[in-house]
Amino acid sequence: MAQIITAGVDLGSTYAKVVVMKGTEVVGYAISPTGADHDETAKKTLKRACRIGKVNPERIEYMVSTGYGRRVVSFSDESISEISANATGVEHIARTQNIRTIIDIGGQDTKVIALDDDLKMTKFAMNDKCAAGTGRFLEILARVLKVDLDDMGELSLSSKKPVDITSTCLVFAKSEVATLIFKGEKKEDIIAGIHKAVARRLLGMAKKVGIRDNVFFDGGPARNIGMIAALEAELGRKMIVPPMPQIVTATGAAIIARKRLLKGQ
Amino acid sequence: MIEQFKQWYDKRHVYAREWKERNGGKIVGFFCTYAPEEIFYAFDVLPVRVLGSHEPQDVTEPHIFGMFCPFCRDVLAQGLKGRYDYLDGIMIAQSCLHLRQAFTSWEIHKNPGWSYFLPMPNHVQSKRAIPFLKEEYKLLIEKLEELTGKKITDDDLRRGIKIMNRARQVMKDIYEFRKREAPPITGAESMYMTCAQFFTHATEFAEVAEKVLVELETRKLDRDPGKRIMLVGSENDDIEYINMIEHLGEQESVGCTLVVEDHCTTTRYFWDLVDESIDDPLDAIATRYVNRTACPTKDWPQRTRLKRILELAKDFNVDGAIIVQQKFCDPHETDIPFIRKFLEENDIPTYFLEFDVTVPAGPFAIRTEAFLEQLGMEDDLF
Numbered sequence: 001m002a003q004i005i006t007a008g009v010d011l012g013s014t015y016a017k018v019v020v021m022k023g024t025e026v027v028g029y030a031i032s033p034t035g036a037d038h039d040e041t042a043k044k045t046l047k048r049a050c051r052i053g054k055v056n057p058e059r060i061e062y063m064v065s066t067g068y069g070r071r072v073v074s075f076s077d078e079s080i081s082e083i084s085a086n087a088t089g090v091e092h093i094a095r096t097q098n099i100r101t102i103i104d105i106g107g108q109d110t111k112v113i114a115l116d117d118d119l120k121m122t123k124f125a126m127n128d129k130c131a132a133g134t135g136r137f138l139e140i141l142a143r144v145l146k147v148d149l150d151d152m153g154e155l156s157l158s159s160k161k162p163v164d165i166t167s168t169c170l171v172f173a174k175s176e177v178a179t180l181i182f183k184g185e186k187k188e189d190i191i192a193g194i195h196k197a198v199a200r201r202l203l204g205m206a207k208k209v210g211i212r213d214n215v216f217f218d219g220g221p222a223r224n225i226g227m228i229a230a231l232e233a234e235l236g237r238k239m240i241v242p243p244m245p246q247i248v249t250a251t252g253a254a255i256i257a258r259k260r261l262l263k264g265q
Numbered sequence: 266m267i268e269q270f271k272q273w274y275d276k277r278h279v280y281a282r283e284w285k286e287r288n289g290g291k292i293v294g295f296f297c298t299y300a301p302e303e304i305f306y307a308f309d310v311l312p313v314r315v316l317g318s319h320e321p322q323d324v325t326e327p328h329i330f331g332m333f334c335p336f337c338r339d340v341l342a343q344g345l346k347g348r349y350d351y352l353d354g355i356m357i358a359q360s361c362l363h364l365r366q367a368f369t370s371w372e373i374h375k376n377p378g379w380s381y382f383l384p385m386p387n388h389v390q391s392k393r394a395i396p397f398l399k400e401e402y403k404l405l406i407e408k409l410e411e412l413t414g415k416k417i418t419d420d421d422l423r424r425g426i427k428i429m430n431r432a433r434q435v436m437k438d439i440y441e442f443r444k445r446e447a448p449p450i451t452g453a454e455s456m457y458m459t460c461a462q463f464f465t466h467a468t469e470f471a472e473v474a475e476k477v478l479v480e481l482e483t484r485k486l487d488r489d490p491g492k493r494i495m496l497v498g499s500e501n502d503d504i505e506y507i508n509m510i511e512h513l514g515e516q517e518s519v520g521c522t523l524v525v526e527d528h529c530t531t532t533r534y535f536w537d538l539v540d541e542s543i544d545d546p547l548d549a550i551a552t553r554y555v556n557r558t559a560c561p562t563k564d565w566p567q568r569t570r571l572k573r574i575l576e577l578a579k580d581f582n583v584d585g586a587i588i589v590q591q592k593f594c595d596p597h598e599t600d601i602p603f604i605r606k607f608l609e610e611n612d613i614p615t616y617f618l619e620f621d622v623t624v625p626a627g628p629f630a631i632r633t634e635a636f637l638e639q640l641g642m643e644d645d646l647f
Binding site: 068071078079080081082083084109120121122123124126128129 | 516517518519619621625627628631632634635636638639642
């Protein structure tokens with residue numbers, strides 16, 4: 001019997017991520033910046049993921065959309081919140097790794113999710129009306145520092161003396177960083193300070209839901225090695241980071257699609 | 266019939282102006298539900314509560330601190346913009362400093378000619394609270410005599426009590442229907458009803474509400490009730506938020522119905538009736554306001570409200586509680602950790618949201634949905 005084909009579409013505020021699954025295996029995925037036409041972006045990203053996975057889009061049996069733009073994805077069968085999708089994705093990817101806490105840094109939302117022993121979500125915290133501690137925060141400060149976002153991690157690791165960034169409000173942090181540049185602080189020290197500020201903010205959120213056992217870290221900023229190091233330092237725990245941290249939520253959506261199909265049969 | 270309440274809510278000022286024209290009576294705006302409306306009705310004065318309008322505004326900045334709650338600023342904005350210019354008086358019964366600031370500022374800048382501060386005791390758990398309040402009521406009565414030029418009797422007070430109790434009782438009866446497995450009334454509709462009480466004459470309100478009560482017997486809503494949600498927290502007439510969460514089920518895999526609340530716009534306002542068997546009507550009224558479900562400004566040193574919240578949660582069979590707080594509302598903020606812990610110890614999951622003048626629809630939708638999904642984990646859909 002042919003394996004069930006499902007897809008998860010995670011239309012985030014910054015990037016659209018699509019995962020195509022055969023059975024429980026990811027066969028194709030694609031990521032593209034969320035443009036002005038969200039539905040179109042999602043469609044194109046899906047097409048690309050299908051091409052990579054060598055899957056005929058028409059053979060997708062069930063599709064779940066998630067993320068900030070989940071409701072504008074006109075062609076999905078169902079939409080669910082990215083928090084549950086993320087938790088499901090982690091359950092699928094890291095089932096055996098004793099994970100009870102998830103940190104997911106997205107473009108405009110940051111979440112900390114607590115899991116029970118069956119890896120079901122029991123609690124979550126999310127940043128409130130403010131971009132502090134989000135991917136956007138890192139992105140904009142990279143721009144202020146004229147550093148490529150992808151280079152931030154490496155650069156920060158060479159810091160010997162991270163500066164203290166007092167303000168985690170993006171607007172104020174921007175002016176604080178500008179002041180630090182004028183003061184002649186080294187870029188790597190400022191970047192390390194930024195990572196530390198984000199990590200501290202995350203620690204506050206994590207404490208709200210409680211940190212237990214191993215911590216899984218995903219979302220775009222989990223590609224930033226300096227961010228990982230800062231979180232490990234603040235939380236005093238090792239972060240478990242998947243090879244493709246951006247597609248965990250889309251993977252979860254595809255898994256939920258599969259569960260829906262199996263339940264329906 | 267139920268639409269009438271939305272209309273009263275939306276057109277609160279039209280109603281008040283028309284009422285005045287019809288009856289030639291006086292209207293007093295009150296700022297907090299500790300105002301003894303019975304006494305106003307005894308004088309044939311219409312008491313209306315001042316609520317905000319949920320619109321961003323720029324008139325209160327010079328008068329009220331930016332870190333006072335959005336509700337008190339929204340309330341003051343209504344006064345400064347002249348939306349309540351038909352009022353013959355304003356009054357507040359002491360509850361919190363933020364709202365008192367809104368009252369005082371209104372008194373300074375838009376005084377309608379009659380204003381009164383009722384020092385409602387904070388220590389309602391004291392034995393001395395009832396006799397104290399009763400004496401204070403006597404001073405309020407003198408002040409109302411000045412406003413109206415009339416004297417009242419105990420029978421007038423008893424009439425006031427009956428007017429208020431009738432409206433309270435019908436609301437309680439309506440809430441009985443929300444206990445049903447498929448409630449015939451949504452949380453948003455119910456919120457329109459409870460808030461309409463603030464803007465209408467209690468007798469007129471009760472007449473329509475009693476008809477709705479009959480209607481509800483056979484009313485059926487064409488919607489899946491989904492998870493049963495309770496709202497707990499500070500002043501809340503954010504019907505836009507309630508509408509949003511009650512419509513989630515149409516677009517998402519999870520839906521919900523708001524089945525009960527603990528707010529001063531809902532149960533804290535009407536749940537407790539005045540005991541009509543108490544001989545002295547002022548005693549009866551004072552007893553009611555001292556013993557009603559407390560606002561957190563008064564729920565100290567014992568947190569008596571926890572018991573009531575749990576009773577409501579159990580009686581209405583709720584799946585989860587969303588704890589809402591007006592941003593910067595310190596009294597509620599102090600209570601929230603205790604309430605959450607208490608509910609969770611009693612197997613009622615909670616989630617916390619901070620409200621402002623307007624609702625950030627996107628983030629609130631995601632967070633509420635994720636909470637509903639969390640409640641649905643046992644369904645193994647995730």
